[in-house]
Amino acid sequence: MTPHSFRKALATFGVAAFILTGLGSAPAQADSKDLARALAAIAGIAIVGKLIHDRKKDKKRDHEVVTRRRPVDPIPIYRPHRPRRVDPTPVHPRPLPRRVDRRQLPQHCFRSFDTPQGRFHMFGRQCLKKNYAFVNRLPQHCVQRIRTYNGKRNGFDARCLRREGYSLARG
Template identity: 55%
Template sequence: MYRKFIATVAAASIAITALGSAPAYADDRDVARALAAILGIAVVGKIIHDNNKKKEREVTRRHTAPVYTAPHRYNQPRVQQRRYNQHIQPRPLPRHVRNDKLLPSQCFRSFDTRSGPVRMFGNRCLQNNFRHANRLPQHCKVRVKTYNGKRTGYQARCLRDAGYRLARG
């Protein structure tokens, strides 16, 4: 809208300039007419400017305002109170924590030989205290000569490499 107003003022000034190129004689009436014309153009420009300001103040929304909705409530499951002397059954251990490959610590012994001490799991102790003694890897089985005779057992490093561990406690 400003462009139209400026274009109108520019056109009016060019027209007045063209009229002003006539011989310079002016009486009071011509000066009054020119001032009235300029005043009229200024009033029209002010009206247009005020009208544009009113339009700028008005806000038009093309989308609806968001509506607040309360979030869903989470109801926690109720935990039953333990009754006095009520035994809780323990959950089974996961597969990777099972004690199938936990060897009893009392079977881990050090035997003295001519070449130095040998640390191994005694065969007879494992047969008595380890349920899966028959499943132990046979390539870990060794026979050692000690000062008290021959001993049969399983090398600790070999069993560790096969996935067996020493049960602590």
């Protein structure tokens, strides 16, 4: 039972008890003392009812939310003028370090050759000598000599170099 319904039930029982006690009185005649008592009881019940009503009204007022039809303008905040910071020199990306750059092989040295055994991908030795500064540091076990329909070719096997950490320079 909620507190609200409990109060209603209590008020109903109180009024019923008051009425039943008034009906049970034996004499039909009422003297002035009985009349005064009845009026005092009615006035007491009215006062208690008014107190309960006022308390409920106060609780409702506590839960009211103030709403406005138009928003209140915010208080202006003073901010001093600061000129924008401008970098005097433009920023350029740094080049790759030599240890990383040395693992990038030139793209135009990558060739595909047709052989009697099938297609073979490799980096040409002469092209690498002209365009790559670290040819002497390439793994020697990746050196290949293949026979093509146009003669023999010397170079480095592309798969072997990729396994060793080398990659194709794009761009």
